[in-house]
Amino acid sequence: MGNLRGLSVFIFLTLVVFTTARPKSGPNQKCKSGPVDLVFLIDSSRSVRPHEFETMRKFLIDILNTLDIGLDTTRVGVVQYSSQVRSEFSLKTHSKLENMVKAIDEIVPLAQGTMTGLAIRYLMNEAFSPGQGDRPKVPNVAVIVTDGRPQDRVAEVAAEARERGIEIYAVGVARADMTSLRAMASPPFEDHVFLVERFDLIYQFGLQFQDKLCGIDLCLESEHGCEHLCESSPGSYTCHCLPGYRLNADGKTCSAIDLCAEGKHNCQQICISSPGSFTCDCNQGYHLNDDKKTCSPIDLCAEEKHGCEQVCVYMGPGIFTCDCNEGYRLNVDKKSCAPIDLCTEGKHDCEQVCVYSGPGIFTCDCNEGYRLNGDEKTCSPIDLCAEEKHDCQQVCVYSGPGIFTCDCNKGYRLNADEKTCTPIDLCAEGKHGCEQVCVYSGPGIFTCDCNEGYRLNGDKKTCSPIDLCAEGKHDCEQVCVNMGPGIFTCDCNKGYRLNEDEKSCSAIDLCAEGKHDCEQICISAPGVFTCDCNKGFKLNRDKRTCTNMDMCNTVKHGCDYQCVNTPGSYHCICPEGQLLQDDGKTCGTCKSANIDLVLLIDGSKSVRPQNFELVKKFVNQVVDSLDVSAHGTRVGLVQYSSRVRTEFPLNMYHTAEDIKAAVMKVDYMEKGTMTGLALKHMLEYSFSEAEGARPASRNIPRIGLVFTDGRSQDDISEYAKKAKEAGITMYAVGVGKAVEDELREIASDPVEKHFYYTTDFSAINTIADNLKLNVCPAESLREVEVKDPCACENLVEFQQATMNRLDQFTQKHIL
Numbered sequence: 001m002g003n004l005r006g007l008s009v010f011i012f013l014t015l016v017v018f019t020t021a022r023p024k025s026g027p028n029q030k031c032k033s034g035p036v037d038l039v040f041l042i043d044s045s046r047s048v049r050p051h052e053f054e055t056m057r058k059f060l061i062d063i064l065n066t067l068d069i070g071l072d073t074t075r076v077g078v079v080q081y082s083s084q085v086r087s088e089f090s091l092k093t094h095s096k097l098e099n100m101v102k103a104i105d106e107i108v109p110l111a112q113g114t115m116t117g118l119a120i121r122y123l124m125n126e127a128f129s130p131g132q133g134d135r136p137k138v139p140n141v142a143v144i145v146t147d148g149r150p151q152d153r154v155a156e157v158a159a160e161a162r163e164r165g166i167e168i169y170a171v172g173v174a175r176a177d178m179t180s181l182r183a184m185a186s187p188p189f190e191d192h193v194f195l196v197e198r199f200d201l202i203y204q205f206g207l208q209f210q211d212k213l214c215g216i217d218l219c220l221e222s223e224h225g226c227e228h229l230c231e232s233s234p235g236s237y238t239c240h241c242l243p244g245y246r247l248n249a250d251g252k253t254c255s256a257i258d259l260c261a262e263g264k265h266n267c268q269q270i271c272i273s274s275p276g277s278f279t280c281d282c283n284q285g286y287h288l289n290d291d292k293k294t295c296s297p298i299d300l301c302a303e304e305k306h307g308c309e310q311v312c313v314y315m316g317p318g319i320f321t322c323d324c325n326e327g328y329r330l331n332v333d334k335k336s337c338a339p340i341d342l343c344t345e346g347k348h349d350c351e352q353v354c355v356y357s358g359p360g361i362f363t364c365d366c367n368e369g370y371r372l373n374g375d376e377k378t379c380s381p382i383d384l385c386a387e388e389k390h391d392c393q394q395v396c397v398y399s400g401p402g403i404f405t406c407d408c409n410k411g412y413r414l415n416a417d418e419k420t421c422t423p424i425d426l427c428a429e430g431k432h433g434c435e436q437v438c439v440y441s442g443p444g445i446f447t448c449d450c451n452e453g454y455r456l457n458g459d460k461k462t463c464s465p466i467d468l469c470a471e472g473k474h475d476c477e478q479v480c481v482n483m484g485p486g487i488f489t490c491d492c493n494k495g496y497r498l499n500e501d502e503k504s505c506s507a508i509d510l511c512a513e514g515k516h517d518c519e520q521i522c523i524s525a526p527g528v529f530t531c532d533c534n535k536g537f538k539l540n541r542d543k544r545t546c547t548n549m550d551m552c553n554t555v556k557h558g559c560d561y562q563c564v565n566t567p568g569s570y571h572c573i574c575p576e577g578q579l580l581q582d583d584g585k586t587c588g589t590c591k592s593a594n595i596d597l598v599l600l601i602d603g604s605k606s607v608r609p610q611n612f613e614l615v616k617k618f619v620n621q622v623v624d625s626l627d628v629s630a631h632g633t634r635v636g637l638v639q640y641s642s643r644v645r646t647e648f649p650l651n652m653y654h655t656a657e658d659i660k661a662a663v664m665k666v667d668y669m670e671k672g673t674m675t676g677l678a679l680k681h682m683l684e685y686s687f688s689e690a691e692g693a694r695p696a697s698r699n700i701p702r703i704g705l706v707f708t709d710g711r712s713q714d715d716i717s718e719y720a721k722k723a724k725e726a727g728i729t730m731y732a733v734g735v736g737k738a739v740e741d742e743l744r745e746i747a748s749d750p751v752e753k754h755f756y757y758t759t760d761f762s763a764i765n766t767i768a769d770n771l772k773l774n775v776c777p778a779e780s781l782r783e784v785e786v787k788d789p790c791a792c793e794n795l796v797e798f799q800q801a802t803m804n805r806l807d808q809f810t811q812k813h814i815l
Helices: 002-007 015-021 050-066 097-105 116-127 155-163 178-184 203-212 609-624 656-664 675-686 717-725 740-746 761-770 801-814
Strands: 036-043 074-081 085-089 140-146 166-173 193-196 229-233 236-240 245-247 254-256 270-274 277-281 286-288 295-297 311-316 319-323 328-330 337-339 353-358 361-365 370-372 379-381 395-400 403-407 412-414 421-423 437-442 445-449 454-456 463-465 479-484 487-491 496-498 505-507 521-525 528-532 537-539 546-548 562-566 569-573 596-602 634-640 644-648 702-708 728-735 755-758
Touching: 036 050, 036 116, 050 097, 074 097, 074 116, 085 097, 085 116, 116 140, 116 155, 116 166, 116 178, 140 178, 155 166, 155 178, 166 178, 178 193, 596 609, 596 675, 609 656, 609 702, 609 761, 634 656, 634 675, 644 656, 644 675, 675 702, 675 717, 675 740, 702 740, 717 728, 717 740, 728 740, 728 761, 740 755, 755 761
Parallel strands: 036 074, 036 140, 140 166, 166 193, 596 634, 596 702, 702 728, 728 755
Antiparallel strands: 074 085, 229 236, 245 254, 270 277, 286 295, 311 319, 328 337, 353 361, 370 379, 395 403, 412 421, 437 445, 454 463, 479 487, 496 505, 521 528, 537 546, 562 569, 634 644
8 A cells, every 4th residue: 555655646736737737848759657566447338439439549549658568567447337337358368559559449349238346346357357467566447437327336346446445536427426436436536536527628637647657756746735743755755744733624624623622632530732733631629640530529518627516428529418317407507406396386196186206207107096197207097897796686886986876788688686687578468569579580680471371561570471473573474363462363264274383375276175055176275266167168157167169060161071070179080081181171092111110208297197097098099000110110218207218219119019119017106297308319429320220321310209287397498499400300298287399399390280289188189180290101211011012292291190090980870
């Protein structure tokens, strides 16, 4: 540091000083400044524009031209930085000026951020290291040139660099921050910080730099400003102070060294300062000891220099007061004493009685009926009740100090001995006012209550009868009958009867109970009924019986051959050897075509066993009309309720007799009505080739027939639609409570030819007469057994030839 401060080659003075002090040297004259290790740290961030960097490049070369370059004189290194640090050449790289100039001309700016702190740390740890050419005992000087605010911290790392002996000069251009420049530079700042408005003015730093290397004695040739002494060095100077004074932070003025103020003395009490020296003294009441440093207090009491009659009190060094012994008071002269009678003077804290016991002494006492408390001052009345010094059975009443009387708790009364108590029973004594019941609740206490079926009123004494019916506090479904206080029975409205639970009611269904005289249909209402007739019948005037309407004689039936009456309807039949055509009226000679027929029959609980037998007969009646064989018509049967069961698939039986026998063996399932699930089963399994359906390529018509008596418990829409889209011709047959909308949704178009309905199971045989399966055998690639074939031109109805023959036989031989 001594060599560095001695050289001080980069101290900046004002431009005026350097203009007058700079020697008039020629352009090739080199300044001889002695050995220096000099590193330029240049900012090449993106904010430095290309033409500005070129100005800085020329600035560096101009400075190098003024230096005495050599390995034993001035060594120079150049480091550029932005977001990273890059050494262009180190202190040991070049020993000739031309090599340095060439290297500077080849510098390519980094053009990134401004990490000045990172660059200073590189300067300290790498650039000024022996490995990079740094020489021992040679001044280390760094010149930092920047145009912006650092993007990292510089104060701490710059301070560390200065502590390692590096003298730092900060040159700021344009956008540079003065606070950051002062944080980086060595003191004094006016000599180490340089700021210009733009790069083209940076040459001023070069001029000052040249002046510093030319060896001017600034103490003699400049206004150095040193207050006491100026010591000159090549290109610089240093201010010093006289003994007993210290150089201030401005590096020029001096301040007296005040050892007292700085605490650099060993005086115990008072330090008296002079420049660079001090003497000790003591506070008032103390005297300085022989060591001329420490002090001892002056005790006038111990030295008996006081005049007090009784007691001398040391109050501090050189100070005392007089006092008296206990029980005495200091007189006005502040030295003599007099005895104190605290009782007479009223200067005591006894609550009742003060007793004088000597000078300044007293004791307290109490009046009769009181006792002195533990504080020996106050008195408390003697409470014989609280101290349980009495013979009262229940309550002791404090009547005054040392006095008491006896009393009783509420509900008790004091006996004649004025000590014991007896409980009061207000119910037994009739002192209650209850209308019905008085309940003893304890001594002197009672509550009123009511007899069963009554409720206590708001006055808590009188009672009112409870009407549970009127209050709605019953569980009768229809009628509540009040039977007395708190009692009721249940009854029902007209047309209803009370159930066994004696609470709920059920409608009297005279129809269901058979308590009617309707011939056909009984329509029930609670306790009453009306009669009606089946379709095709009309109600007679007696409103009970029905008359069959002769449909064949009353309507234009249009039958080609013969009209046959059925209960409430009619159907046409053909002569033997002919078949009823699609219009249901005309007759033809075509035989039925081969089909794959699957029947879905409802086996739900609502069908009932006896009606299920009629359903099976209906199925067999349909089978009788078919040409059943392995290569002709195939029949499959599926029963459904809450689940679906295949009774037999299409490929199981090949004769009508086998099919009908299997049908009669089918067991009734009962439970729910899952028609949608049955349609899904039919589509996915029943018409599969695995269960006997012929391949679709053979054009064998596929017909599905659904027979049901009620509303489906699941959705039918999806699979009814899918079945028809799959080419299956769907027939829907409904009985009783079957829903017409569902049947129509199941049936194929035209719906009128594929939908049938009757109100009674007993009439389903007539549906079999009218049922037709419309197919076109001309398009069927069937395998026909050796029979009498017939080529039909029209659609063939599913009209049973056997039924036609039976009807004809009936007409001919029975009617």
